[in-house]
Amino acid sequence: MGGLLFDFAAISYLNIPFIIAHLIPGNFKYNNRYQHILKISFYSANLLFIATNFVDIIYYRFTGRRSTYKMITAKGMEHEVFGLIPSFLKEFWYIGILFIIISILFWKLIPDLNKNPTPQHLTKRDYFIKSSYLILSITVLVILGRGGFQKKPIKIVDGIKYGALGNTALVLNTPFTILTTIAKKEDLDNVNYYSSKELKSIYNPVISLQSDKPATKKNVVILILESFGNENIGRGQTPFLDSLITKSYYFKNGFANGKVSIDAVPSILSSIPSLMNNSFISSSFSLNKINGLPKILKKEGYNTSFFHGAFNGSQNFDQYTKIAGFDHYFGKDQYTGKEAFDGTWGIFDEEFLHFYATKLSSFQQPFFSSIFTISSHNPYTIPEKYKGKFPKGTTTIQESIAYTDFALREFFKTAKNQSWYNNTLFVISADHTSSGGDMDIDKTNIGKFRIPILFFDPSNPEFMGINEKNFQQIDIMPSILDYLNIKTEMVSFGKSYKSPKNFVVYYLQGTYHYIQDDYYLVFADNQTNGLYNWKKDVLLKNNLMQQEKPRVKEYEKFLKAYIQSFNERITNNQLAF
Known part of the structure; x- marks a missing residue:
């Protein structure tokens, strides 16, 4: 029933011009x-928007949300779209056939024209x-488009009222999410939960690191692994990474701050989470001043660089690296070595890591x-010489995951023989989870964001073990600086691994997800929609909102302050001092 509400809204928005033209x-x-x-x-206008639903049948598996106008028109994503469509049509051919059948049926269902219409x-x-018919029809369509007679028109976030937790995308439809975001200029709403004084007392993203030890000028290498979610770790596909975890400081409860690659880079390198419907890199705030790892470490005398094996311009990473302050950017165009183009995205991981x-x-x-890395991205191509070498696994991505794990092993073999190896801190993080694990726990709103994050220092055998605190991508930046004893002040929405704080915040299409200790809170449309003990209730079946009202109130207070602080600093360009 909720789905019909959004369907009628999309149909009404789209077809008002045709009603006017007819009546x-x-x-x-x-x-x-x-x-x-x-x-x-x-026919053309409606079929185009029907097509977006067919695209999201597949694309949703990767993004975890319905597509919006800004998602499909973001600068730097055009290569992504053109690269995905051919591989999608090849892999999911049945979707194309179904769309063709629907297209033909739709045309047949439109009444034939009267060849000799008689003017009246x-x-x-x-x-x-x-004229009365026209006005009445427009009025009815406007009411349907608004979703009823309530004060405000229905929004994307209202989908949570009609679907179970994690299933709101079934309630929504892609034409609705696109049409309702076309005219939206800003990516963030102004919220004023607290006064400035209250806000700072509840949550302040300014972190001051003042170590009494001298700075350790170790090299820092961050490896961001495409789609290496927890659903792929420890299940036979990643023997090298599994082995490296035992020699590292491993964050067992690691979380991504977004569901797409473009969200991961600012989260990991600048401690900016993805708390908008549009990614920070492609948003209207992308030119904001930021003070991430490149700028902070450059002040300490570091040479800085970013490598991405895909074509230059992919995901706008080349532009982001300029704004973030990197000295060098190396993409597919800068690669030198034997021919290793994968036919879709860029250079195979083994050669590019070498x-x-x-x-x-x-x-x-x-x-x-x-x-x-890029090879574990759809269409999951691996070099011909390795076909049949790696286990297929239980999902389509896992053979390419195994290949990238092998490429990672080869990288460390080469690195071990370099003079800089023992003086380097390696940080490994997935960008996000893959399109779906084979276990129910992987498909919850917790499982969809769980990723491996680990710190490996070959010169410090004491820096290893398992940390069971909640840790997210935006915690990586302050943790690196804290580990290196670098004195600095920064705006970070995360926290150091040494901090007693134990929270994680991520966002997906109008819904905030907040983890504190063993509890998980769902917050949308200015209200809590669920509270779960995610450690005991791994499938999130038992909503504790009514039994844990004081806890809900406490968590809401922090989360509202976190949201307000983020929105204000982003919109007011206050991410750097």
């Missing part, structure tokens, strides 16, 4: 050409009656560098 009084409508144009326009002689009374290791050896120390 506006006048003999010009009896022209055959006019009617042909109207029929073809009606219209009196004033006829004009009045026909290129990466050799380039690191050319940099003056200390250096800070990050690399983003």
